[in-house]
Amino acid sequence: MRVREKVKRLRLLFSKEMWRRIFTIAKKEYVESFKNRWILLFAFAFLGISVLVSFYGTLGTQSKSWRDLQTTILYLSSYIEYMVPLLGLILGYNSIVGEKEAGSLELLLSYPVDRGEVLSGKFLGLWGVLATCVISGLGLGGVLIAVNVEKVIWAEYYFFILSSVIIGGVYLSLAILLSAVLTESSTSLIAAIFLFFLFSFIWLFSMYALAEVTFGWDILREGTPPRWYFGLQLFNPLIIWYTLIALEIPSLRQWAMEFGGREPQYNPYTTWIMVILLIIWIAVPLLLSEFIFKRREMG
Numbered sequence: 403m404r405v406r407e408k409v410k411r412l413r414l415l416f417s418k419e420m421w422r423r424i425f426t427i428a429k430k431e432y433v434e435s436f437k438n439r440w441i442l443l444f445a446f447a448f449l450g451i452s453v454l455v456s457f458y459g460t461l462g463t464q465s466k467s468w469r470d471l472q473t474t475i476l477y478l479s480s481y482i483e484y485m486v487p488l489l490g491l492i493l494g495y496n497s498i499v500g501e502k503e504a505g506s507l508e509l510l511l512s513y514p515v516d517r518g519e520v521l522s523g524k525f526l527g528l529w530g531v532l533a534t535c536v537i538s539g540l541g542l543g544g545v546l547i548a549v550n551v552e553k554v555i556w557a558e559y560y561f562f563i564l565s566s567v568i569i570g571g572v573y574l575s576l577a578i579l580l581s582a583v584l585t586e587s588s589t590s591l592i593a594a595i596f597l598f599f600l601f602s603f604i605w606l607f608s609m610y611a612l613a614e615v616t617f618g619w620d621i622l623r624e625g626t627p628p629r630w631y632f633g634l635q636l637f638n639p640l641i642i643w644y645t646l647i648a649l650e651i652p653s654l655r656q657w658a659m660e661f662g663g664r665e666p667q668y669n670p671y672t673t674w675i676m677v678i679l680l681i682i683w684i685a686v687p688l689l690l691s692e693f694i695f696k697r698r699e700m701g
Contacts, residue, residue, distance in 0.1 A: 423515050427523025428530065435493065435531040444489050448539025451481050456547045468550040471559045476653045478540075479562075483640060486536060486566050487573040487598060493528045494577025495594040498695065500587045518692045525578060525688060532570045537563055558651050569643040572683045573597075579687040582695045601640045609634065632671075639683045646676035 435441055455477040456469050469477075498521075501507035510520060540563050548554045577594050584590045612634075613619060613627060621627055635641045648654040650673055 420516075420519060423519050424523045424526065427510075427515070427520055428527035431497075431524050431527025432530050435528065441531060441535065444485070445535040445539045447485065448536060449543045451485070452478055452540050452543025453546055455481065456543075468547060470551045470553045470555075471544060471547055472553075472555060472651070472653045474544075474547055475559060475562050475647075475651055479644070479647065479654060482566050483644065484602060486532075486570040487602065487640065489532055489535065490570040490573030491577045491594040491598055493532060494525075494574045495581055495590045496587050497524050497528060497578050498581035498691075499584055499590050500581070503587055517696045521578070521582070521688070521692050521695055525575065528578075529567075529571050529574055532574060533567045536566050536570060540566070561650050562647055565643060565647050568677075568680050568684075569639060572639045572643075572680060575684045575687040575691075579691045579694075582691040582698070601638050605638045605641075636679060639680065642676055642679050642683070645671055646673060646680070649673050649676065 452474065456471075456474040457467070498507065501510070511517065540559075544556075544559050544563075548556075576597060577590075580590045580593045580597070581587075584593060609631075610619075613621075613631065617627060617631075635645075644654075649671065
């Protein structure tokens, strides 16, 4: 019986009808999301930030001139690490519980559609919204910058944009998990805000404090902390993302080596390990969401 069930699941996985239903739900989420003007504001914000930091740099820099894409990435990463996770959390925190409160989720589930298909469709649709905002905003910004500078290395900028979409998918997946677990949209919003501050601030300061207490700040700046310290970093997807782009983008790695504060030593890691870890960070919350959602009463 178990073998038959596994064969049946595999057939469903490759079923055209299943994927048609998933993409129908994804299309619905995608189209409806862009009816909200604040989504478009995020796209314009990505465009504006990329152009502004290229011309003005960051706070404290006095020169006003266009910087190449590699220098722009260095400045831009300080903003993207907050903006993209925030967008992912905003898109996902209300995806399940909000429709349940509105009554539209029960109507959707009254059709011949599996709850796992609903969850997958919602994730793909909302991730598509996030990707559109990031790619269009940063992409157009990159074109405007490239027109005004001589040295353009597109590969690094494309990699930065793609990695930003991936980390956005991580936060979207976590937000959908919150929406599947919690029963009120207000509670889900509070949990999403806490998650944002946890990974962006609380975790980092806690790791710095732990480093100071256990082996000292100087060792951390030298890039030779114990291996267990590197392992703890993997529990923060934002650090994995920053490690990934620093491995592939020389300007970011050089900044980390000079100023510390981020992780200056990446020897235990490779690009593919970081990519796989981010994919796991996307997959695990989604699988947990499906497990909980399928066992949740709608009444």
